[in-house]
Amino acid sequence: xxxxxxxxxxxxxxxxxxxxxxxxxxxxxxxxxxxxxxxxxxxxxxxxxxxxxxxxxxxxxxxxxxxxxxxxxxxxxxxxxxxxxxxxxxxxxxxxxxxxxxxxxxxxxxxxxxxxxxxxxxxxxxxxxxxxxxxxxxxxxxxxxxxxxxxxxxxxxxxxxxxxxxxxxxxxxxxxxxxxxxxxxxxxxxxxxxxxxxxxxxxxxxxxxxxxxxxxxxxxxxxxxxxxxxxxxxxxxxxxxxxxxxxxxxxxxxxxxxxxxxxxxxxxxxxxxxxxxxxxxxxxxxxxxxxxxxxxxxxxxxxxxxxxxxxxxxxxxxxxxxxxxxxxxxxxxxxxxxxxxxxxxxxxxxxxxxxxxxxxxxxxxxxxxxxxxxxxxxxxxxxxxxxxxxxxxxxxxxxx
Ligand code: SF4
Numbered sequence: 398x399x400x401x402x403x404x405x406x407x408x409x410x411x412x413x414x415x416x417x418x419x420x421x422x423x424x425x426x427x428x429x430x431x432x433x434x435x436x437x438x439x440x441x442x443x444x445x446x447x448x449x450x451x452x453x454x455x456x457x458x459x460x461x462x463x464x465x466x467x468x469x470x471x472x473x474x475x476x477x478x479x480x481x482x483x484x485x486x487x488x489x490x491x492x493x494x495x496x497x498x499x500x501x502x503x504x505x506x507x508x509x510x511x512x513x514x515x516x517x518x519x520x521x522x523x524x525x526x527x528x529x530x531x532x533x534x535x536x537x538x539x540x541x542x543x544x545x546x547x548x549x550x551x552x553x554x555x556x557x558x559x560x561x562x563x564x565x566x567x568x569x570x571x572x573x574x575x576x577x578x579x580x581x582x583x584x585x586x587x588x589x590x591x592x593x594x595x596x597x598x599x600x601x602x603x604x605x606x607x608x609x610x611x612x613x614x615x616x617x618x619x620x621x622x623x624x625x626x627x628x629x630x631x632x633x634x635x636x637x638x639x640x641x642x643x644x645x646x647x648x649x650x651x652x653x654x655x656x657x658x659x660x661x662x663x664x665x666x667x668x669x670x671x672x673x674x675x676x677x678x679x680x681x682x683x684x685x686x687x688x689x690x691x692x693x694x695x696x697x698x699x700x701x702x703x704x705x706x707x708x709x710x711x712x713x714x715x716x717x718x719x720x721x722x723x724x725x726x727x728x729x730x731x732x733x734x735x736x737x738x739x740x741x742x743x744x745x746x747x748x749x750x751x752x753x754x755x756x757x758x759x760x761x762x763x764x765x766x767x768x769x770x771x772x773x774x775x776x777x778x779x780x781x782x783x784x785x786x787x788x789x790x791x792x793x794x795x796x797x
Pocket of ligand 1: 534689690693700701702705706708723726727728732733734735737738
């Protein structure tokens, strides 16, 4: 099996806000400590909807990267890179497009939604139709085992899996596969080679799932095998195909949904966002002027937290006793709204202090961010090139 790997990207939208932090970045930060992660700026994806005005993409890319670092994405743990600096993504996208049925792309639910949602833009383009396929290439090129997604993105991962499966089915018939697999078996050493054959026979002739699991575990432990030999032996166990692309799993992320200041989705374009590194005075003013339950016209009017966007902030930021204090105080008019908002202001300021600190060296010397990303681009490209060598070979293209 190929090593576990998580891949996730974000379109360059410029500076990040708290919606991004609670919706995605906190998950990234958690995952980077658990397994190898590749996080990338999806600048080509930005072009699928902003092809007519690309002027902000580059600045947005660097602003966003700085905020990732400020938030705690750690370049010593995760690989940070820019999609367009790894041109192999485009090559794989092109090659996958040869065999991807048009209907698969047209039925992706977000395709029609986005066309309706962005009705002011002409999205009847080849690039826009193909963006889920580019997303598939972004993930498959790293043979990622997992892709962190929200519920709405699950169909995209499902399509990635179908594309990988179809690719392996069409192109996984390696010339001389059986001979190469038998050569790889010999590399296991005589004792393990005999066991491999026994387990393979038990699985193929009797459907013995335990034998399959035991053989896979043995291969996982066979550190002297090259990655490609290991893959051959995995394929040989179950049939006679080589797994060139890996079917990734959707990892559903338990993101807290932090709404905007007005209760709608947090978005810079709605003017309801709190930046990731907000100035303290601006932050305080923004929260103090947040709308509250309209029933609380006067201080003495009782309110209902469920009707108030401030309550959603307490859900994310406050401990149970504070939340209880809000519930009781609001419904009994025992507390005023400004009083209620103060713990939220204090919590956000506390959350953002380390972000300001982490950002400072990068603000003082922006070349540090460039250097981190240059290293990330190189590391990502190396992995992408490994996959592309196998893809080209499988599709009958020259690697020379
Ligand atoms: S007391 Fe708090 S929860 Fe209730 S309306 Fe005011 S701000 Fe909202």
